[in-house]
Amino acid sequence: MTKKPVSPPPPPSPDRGRKLAVRTALCISAASLAFGLVTHGQDRFGFDGLFGFHALLGFGAGAALVLLAGLAGVLLKRDDDFYDR
Known part of the structure; x- marks a missing residue:
């Protein structure tokens, strides 16, 4: 029997970390806004x-x-040839 050559798995997408960072930032922002709905902090300047x-x-x-x-x-x-001068 001949074995099929096993191909290596594809490399991870470079956008994976960016997507995770954006999702994390959106979740933190949503949590901050939701927390602002149920609590009221101390106003120092009015606005x-x-x-x-x-x-x-x-x-x-x-x-x-x-x-x-x-x-x-x-x-x-700086110009591309800055260090060549």
Whole structure:
């Protein structure tokens, strides 16, 4: 009897970790918003007592960091032959 050659399993998808990170972030965000429905924290400034304020603040801070990093990359970029000179 001849044996069939066994093919190796396919490599894991590179998007698997990204999908897990996105799902985890969405679950944490949903839990934070749900927790905000059943509890009421201490308002210090008035507008921080709005529903979802802290989630929006965190999203805005993250988006600002991404934009700032992109700007820093543009400003600090060097030519490809920078080290050859």
